[in-house]
Amino acid sequence: MSINAGPEGFCLDDIIDRRNTNSIKWDECDEQLLPMWVADMDFRVPPPVLERMRRALDHGIFGYTCVPEEVWESVAAWTASRYNWPVETKWMSYTSGVITGLNVAIQTFTRPGERIVIQPPVYPPFHNSVRSNGRELLFNPLAMDGRGDYRFDLEQLRSCITEDTRMLVLCNPHNPVGRAWTRSELEGVAEIALERNILVFSDEIHADLLLEEPRHVPFASLGPDVAARTITGLAPSKTFNIAGLKASVIVTSDEELRTAFDEAQARTFGLYHANTFAVAGMHAAYAEGGPWLDSVLAYLRGNRDEALRFLSEEIPSIRGPSPAATFLLWLDFSATGLPHEEVSRVLRQEAQLLLNDGRSFGPGGENHFRLNFGCPRATLMEGLERLARAFASGGA
Structure with missing residues (x-):
């Protein structure tokens, strides 16, 4: 079913050829593979984003660019309306990406050799950011409850933190x-x-992609004492499919932390100014992108539900929890009885699918692969049918 929204109209069922556009997702893989890995969506961005970027393009001058107060005001209005989280514009800092912000924070607020906690299986750049900055990774793996849902292991978290542990990186x-x-x-x-x-x-880049109620709970919204010890990373990139614009927001209510972060980002990373098109795109997304997002969320719910139904009925040996957020399925291939390397081979050679290898997410990733369902329904079904054929014939 096509979904249209707004006077401009757009169709999420449209299949847009992304090959030969310098897309990491589509151009950094063999042509016969169907890429369902990198976490960006195959939907055209909101019309207001395109319109505001066209205006910037038509102006024809791309000098050094600041982030005007009206952009920060649009972010503040968004967090208030979508998360019930009132933030002040002075708490906000521009950065090119949430992971860039994480690296700035690691370098600024920890020292080489100190420990940083992450909770795997979790986004691979968390691991890389800690290690590449000479800090020690401290794992507090997620646990499973009796219903097969993931949860924090708080008892283990309390016991694993040592005297030289300085930071916890949360994925929320x-x-x-x-x-x-x-x-x-x-x-x-x-x-x-x-x-x-x-x-x-707190990496909250997927905050807007909740597929179930209630709304997103920012970690810093838990109270002033929590906020004073929290650096939050937000971005329009996943939400509005504009990751290539490289625009993110760091929210820090504590003035001392914020000043240190901003000075370090300028000094160490040389980030003094914003990208012209990033500012235009981010402003339009937060100010005018709500209706588009609401339609995308409805479509993603349909994709998620159809994928889980298909797996249950056609390939019951491949399982995964129903995600309450993101456009990602965390698939468990353990019941196929195949070792991880063989599953990987079948996916590439038999199914001709490119998924993210679960091992890159750390402990808990064995026999798991991540599938991106942020795509037109026809693309999703093609991927699932390839999966079924491969594991019915050569994989199960």
Whole structure:
């Protein structure tokens, strides 16, 4: 079913050829493979984003660009309306990406050899950012409850933190398992972070992609004491499919932390100014992109539900939790009885699918692969049918 929204109209069923556009997702893989890996969507961006970027293009001059107050005001209005989280514009800093912000925070607020907690399986750049900056990774793996849902292991978190642990990197919502953490769950983490006096960097890049109620709970919204020890990373990139514009927002209410972050980003990373098109795209997305997003979320719910139905009926040996957030399925191939390397081979050679290898997400990733369902329904079904044929014939 096509979904149209707004006077301009757009169709999420449209299949847009992204090959030969310098797309990492589509151009950095063999042509016979169907790419369902990199976490960007195959939907055209909101019309207001295109319109505002065209105006910037038509102006014809692309000098050094600042982020005007009206852009920060659009972000503040968004967090207030979508998350019930009032933030002040002075708390905001521009950066090119949430992971860039994470690296700035690691270099600024920790020292080489100190420990940083992450909770795998989790986004691979968390691992890389800690290691590449000479810090020590401290794993607090997610646990599974009796219903097969992932949860924080708070008892293990409390016991694993050492005297030289300085930071916890939180994924909220969680990539790749699709959990939208509840207020109660986040309060459990906050209690430990405050008790042990560790800084929390909360990556909330998937905050707008909740597929179920209730709304997203920002970690820093738990209270002033929590906010004072939290650096939050937000971005329009996943939400509005504009990752290539390289625009993100760091929210830090504590003035001392914010000043240190901003000075370090300018000094170490040389980021003094914003990209002209990033500013235009981000402003339009937050100010005018709501109706488009609401339609995309409805479409993604349909994709998720259809994928889970298909797996249950056609390939019951491949399972995965129903994500409450993100456009990602965390697929467990354990019941196929195949070792991880053989699953990987079947996916590429028999199914001709490119998924993210679960091992790159750390402990808990064995026999898992991540599938991106942020695409037209026909593309999703083609991928699932390839999966079924491969595991019915050569993989199961």
